Amino acid sequence: MGAIKTIRDDFFSEPRDDIAAIHLMGSACGDCAEVSLGRPPACPNCQSEALSPLPLGRTGTLYSYTVVRNQPPGDYKGATNPFVPYAVGLVELPEGLRILCRIDAALDALTIGAPLTLSIHPYYQNADGETVLSYSYAATETA
Amino acid sequence: MRDVFISGIGIHAFGRFPDKPYQAMGLEAAKMALDDAGVAWKDIQTAYCARMFLPATSGARILTQMGRTGISIADVEAACASGGVALRQAYMAVAAGFVDVALVLGIEKMPRGFMDPRQLYEDWQIEMGLSQNPIPWAIRARRHMHEFGTTEEQLARVAVKNHRNSVHNPYAMYRKEFTLEQVLASPLVNDPIHLLAVCAPNEGAAAVVVCSKEWAAKSANKPVQIAASVHRIGRYGHFSVPIYSISARQENTHVSEWTANLAYDMAGIEPQDLDVVELQDTDAFCEIEAYEHLGLCPAGEGGRLIDSGDVDIGGRIPVNTSGGLISKGEPVGASHIGQVWEIVTQLRGQAGARQVEGARLGLAHVLGAGGNCAVTVLKT
Numbered sequence: 088m089g090a091i092k093t094i095r096d097d098f099f100s101e102p103r104d105d106i107a108a109i110h111l112m113g114s115a116c117g118d119c120a121e122v123s124l125g126r127p128p129a130c131p132n133c134q135s136e137a138l139s140p141l142p143l144g145r146t147g148t149l150y151s152y153t154v155v156r157n158q159p160p161g162d163y164k165g166a167t168n169p170f171v172p173y174a175v176g177l178v179e180l181p182e183g184l185r186i187l188c189r190i191d192a193a194l195d196a197l198t199i200g201a202p203l204t205l206s207i208h209p210y211y212q213n214a215d216g217e218t219v220l221s222y223s224y225a226a227t228e229t230a
Numbered sequence: 231m232r233d234v235f236i237s238g239i240g241i242h243a244f245g246r247f248p249d250k251p252y253q254a255m256g257l258e259a260a261k262m263a264l265d266d267a268g269v270a271w272k273d274i275q276t277a278y279c280a281r282m283f284l285p286a287t288s289g290a291r292i293l294t295q296m297g298r299t300g301i302s303i304a305d306v307e308a309a310c311a312s313g314g315v316a317l318r319q320a321y322m323a324v325a326a327g328f329v330d331v332a333l334v335l336g337i338e339k340m341p342r343g344f345m346d347p348r349q350l351y352e353d354w355q356i357e358m359g360l361s362q363n364p365i366p367w368a369i370r371a372r373r374h375m376h377e378f379g380t381t382e383e384q385l386a387r388v389a390v391k392n393h394r395n396s397v398h399n400p401y402a403m404y405r406k407e408f409t410l411e412q413v414l415a416s417p418l419v420n421d422p423i424h425l426l427a428v429c430a431p432n433e434g435a436a437a438v439v440v441c442s443k444e445w446a447a448k449s450a451n452k453p454v455q456i457a458a459s460v461h462r463i464g465r466y467g468h469f470s471v472p473i474y475s476i477s478a479r480q481e482n483t484h485v486s487e488w489t490a491n492l493a494y495d496m497a498g499i500e501p502q503d504l505d506v507v508e509l510q511d512t513d514a515f516c517e518i519e520a521y522e523h524l525g526l527c528p529a530g531e532g533g534r535l536i537d538s539g540d541v542d543i544g545g546r547i548p549v550n551t552s553g554g555l556i557s558k559g560e561p562v563g564a565s566h567i568g569q570v571w572e573i574v575t576q577l578r579g580q581a582g583a584r585q586v587e588g589a590r591l592g593l594a595h596v597l598g599a600g601g602n603c604a605v606t607v608l609k610t
Binding site: 094095098113121122123124125131132150151152153154155156157159160161162163164165173175176177179180183184185186187188189199210211221 | 476
């Protein structure tokens, strides 16, 4: 698969050699305890710079959603020929934040409150031949 | 602080004008405002130009066509709230006594279709497909439906009302009535938002002359007082474009509610005192939500407010009598000054077939990317 990159570096845990072991990373504020995705330079709630890395769990629930029916403008890296409509939603995590991302689920089965599981997956190959990983949440498969 | 007035207004129709350069469109609106106020270009002591997609120093390029008087002309950008911020700059300059007469121009020329996402989003968000603009509204709409029982028909009814109002506005783009069935049958853009219930980025310009009481008294038309001019951006916990994540633990007052409340305090009024409102209808849900945030109805009651007819012309509090952005289109830089044009026209009693009888107090509200919100309150 060649070298591995991520679509947004500070959102992904390290190391990156085993894709199945990668999870999302957040930051927890040492002063107000609010949690943000990635590594902001200061807490967006209380301006504190006392942030520490927080591994985010793999499960969440669907807070709300929409469906993108037309190919988005600009350098979209998903399927374009033909374009395949997809869902975007807010995923609520037990750590106390909601993440905006794509939702991998049947479009007619999207339900607020539905359980979701993190998916880290190869998304596209960049001009240097590197595989770029993206993240989404997928409908949790029931046993 | 001194009282501040709008003594003249001008507008260039909102629509698509591929063969007309922005310099010509802006000049038309500016000259109309100067004529309406009865002032000459040489009287203007400072000018602000709101625009987002036009080139550097657009304001100076447009306005110096009337002569290089050497005054300060600065472009202002705050996404959909650009016009509100430009107006606020002029308001503060006159209120503080730095100048007596200022010109505010809002203008935009945007291509058809979705806005260029690079203006608002980071590369990775565009690559992932998060950059289509109605997405955040659509997600909020779905949640509002879930929590309050708001229906797709109620959203469609907003579009029906605004398209109906626009028929009487010669400066709107569509000027065409649509039925509830037509709106609901139009393609989904981002569920539950339909194509006929979302605004189109387009082209247009509007201008106002902002001045002191002494200059207002000399106006060629009826002057209107600026009772409040406020701009804020959403605080932590506000769901705005673009975001990575949002807190699930705390939600601060929505920026529209916060900004409007500051404006109500500044003007010394309550929302129920308003006679006419122009508000941000990026899409039909955006309008429903703004009813609640501006205090036109309680939280969760936005869907029922459109059903009640209270926001129709002739109702308790008519909203978007101009046709709103859904019918006029949204030339981002021109949008708020276009709203102010409508409110001034209403307060002067010069709105013709869409006139709100006896309107004396009006509000204009814009909300957009980055959580930018501006509210202007005008009174006779």
